[in-house]
Amino acid sequence: MFNTRKKKNRELPTPIEMQAVAIDAFGGLEVLKARTMPVPQASHEQVLVRVAAVGVNPVDWKTRSGAGVAQHVRQFPFIPGWDVAGTVEQQGRRVTMFQPGDRVMGMVNFPAGGGGYAEFVVASDTQLVRVPHGVSLRDAAAVPLVALTAWQALFDTAKVKSGDRVLVHAAAGGVGHVAVQLARWKGAYVIGTASPHNHELARSLGCHEVYAYGGDEPWTTIDDVDVVIDSVGGETRALSLKRLARGGTLVTLLTGDSKAGLNSPTRVRKILVKPNQRQLEKIAELLGDGTLKVHTTVVSGLRNVAEAHSLSESRHVRGKIVVTVT
Ligand SMILES: NC(=O)c1ccc[n+]([C@@H]2O[C@H](COP(=O)([O-])OP(=O)(O)OC[C@H]3O[C@@H](n4cnc5c(N)ncnc54)[C@H](OP(=O)(O)O)[C@@H]3O)[C@@H](O)[C@H]2O)c1
Structure with a gap:
């Protein structure tokens, strides 16, 4: 039932730079800045994911403003975003569960780290699961957190x-x-x-x-x-x-x-939510068989992430906000 399709353009090298939205200080919508940043490197236990879509949660704007999980932000520039879906670009030497081209989703690097508002993010292989057949990466990005x-x-x-x-x-x-x-x-x-x-x-x-x-x-x-x-x-x-x-x-x-x-x-x-791969696998199964459905409002492109924050801050979103990335 899971998609094990391989990456199509395997011969294309992974770029060394990427587009991202990061903050240099806590504050209002104006601190969200588009910038070019180095593509992060996956360690032996990590996976480099090419992000297709990122879910926006209230913790994103709370943290942007200095609340939420801001105490876990260790340095600036900080790339927010914890809910991602995309395709595996590279995997660390000790990663056996995933290969390039696999469609994956996860709540990554929460509460420390983030990194989802970018074309690429690295995450522990234990924070990711495969996206079931028939489920779009946009819907998948709405789900984990x-x-x-x-x-x-x-x-x-x-x-x-x-x-x-x-x-x-x-x-x-x-x-x-x-x-x-x-x-x-x-x-x-x-x-x-x-x-x-x-x-x-x-x-x-x-x-x-x-x-x-x-x-x-x-x-x-x-x-x-x-x-x-x-x-x-x-x-x-x-x-x-x-x-x-x-x-x-x-x-x-x-x-x-x-x-x-x-x-x-x-x-x-x-409670504060914690990553849990076993639970996320079960959730993916329910998503794949149609038991669980997500309602999304889609915002196009990282350049519009401030609009997504503004919508979320209204506290009257139906279901989830998802920002498309690549
Ligand atoms: N501790 C954790 O691990 C954790 C995890 C996830 C979320 N949270 C927190 O939980 C809260 C909700 O998260 P979320 O993602 O569900 O937020 P959300 O999607 O932004 O919530 C929006 C919903 O809240 C409803 N709402 C607004 N005011 C309300 C009120 N006074 N009474 C009842 N419903 C009201 C709105 O309903 P209508 O549009 O129908 O008016 C809307 O459907 C946030 O504060 C978030 O930070 C905590």
Whole structure:
């Protein structure tokens, strides 16, 4: 089921320079600068990937502005971008899983490193998986970070099982739209929140019930919720805690938010997504067999990456933003 097509132009040498978008300081959209940079070198355990598309996540602009995972940025210029899909250009001597021409995707070099806003990126072979046949590299670039987050929140942390009542906030957003599908695949009863114009989408993804969000909306009266996936925080998290059944768990994705509800450590779990090849392989399988679908807004070319950040910062994107690279 996986694509093992070989690189067509194998005889073409890998260039020594590439186009990239990097930052020299933390700040607003203006710090994102197109520049020519050396193509990175793969170590023995790494793969050099020719990037076809890069997914844009809120952590990209949070980090650009000095929050997010900015504490992991060791030097400037720093190339942001962690969600990539492309083709293998070269592999290190000890890499046996991939060969030039393989179509791959991954959440690479997270939280340190980045490097996705470029024509080439190096990544450990353990952070990549093959892109299934029939799945475009654009769609593939949208998947790794949000799907690993949803998987780790639902299954590793909250141990969701068939029949559980799962409340997914921001059900039409990047993490939310994947979390809804994965929870449903597991056999959960899924309740989502989204703006009214996204209710049809949320239902089509697998929500049994969908509500508008906000402190005085009907979702604040639902009962016996086993698991809440909180990507909103603040009042939403505080109100969600009151909807939990005895023994229920709220998983929050807002690692930097120290407010409401975090004084309830037995019921609130904070997570930061981690690379996991085994989980990403399973996610790729679900993508390949059509169980998991991604909704994307495509921005053309790295030169427009500031537009992608601006869209993401609006906090009302449907699904994921993907920037095409090569
Ligand atoms: N800890 C981690 O490892 C981790 C991993 C991934 C993401 N995150 C964080 O989780 C958050 C969400 O990430 P994401 O990629 O899903 O973001 P996103 O795609 O930008 O989220 C956009 C969605 O949020 C919804 N939304 C906005 N305000 C809302 C509110 N008050 N209540 C409910 N929904 C609301 C919007 O819904 P409508 O358009 O329907 O209004 C939209 O669908 C971000 O802060 C991100 O940094 C953390």
